[in-house]
Amino acid sequence: MKHVIIPTRNYLYAPSFNDINTAVDLFISYCRGNASCGRGTYVHCKAKRGRSTTIALCYLVKNKQMTFSNVIDLIRAK
Template structure:
């Protein structure tokens, strides 16, 4: 049922995002979270060279509904990890852990990482919030506040998602 609802809402919500971001300029299509991570909406093929110019060498794509501009990524030398997640639902704990590990590996080689879903508000923001918990030793609430300060239209309830709580608990156990 969630998948059906997500598919029915895909075009209207994409058009809404494009109206606010690309046409009216009321929202940024992407925002830097720190020096290594950029959070945003799904990139079109024409965005690959712009991302490359920003130093992006890797992408985490959380969209089930969009495989990304793979040919443009290949041409730009951008590596993609895809963790397909139904829109309006959070990624699984295993997918979050895989994405955080991928981000760490890419950042360690000097690449910036672009993390996206359709709008850069929910699925991708969940991954980035967990990355902040793991790598900046933030609480989920502090990571949420940081995300809102950098990208004001992220979902404001991310820190309360069960997957975030589970991820934070595992991080806490690993540090003890």
């Protein structure tokens, strides 16, 4: 297991656009690397409420060319 920390404040502060892009680019890189080895990727934040979900949603929009509405529908279905 590889552990990657991307420091982001929680609750009262939204991550910057730059922090989101950095996190999504790292996430894409790890997902591709894991997929090429037959492994999955697990993402979470310490509070398990919003930051990890934000990055996963942005990943789907950026890497899978999904619309925000499609992503929300997918998450709700899961």
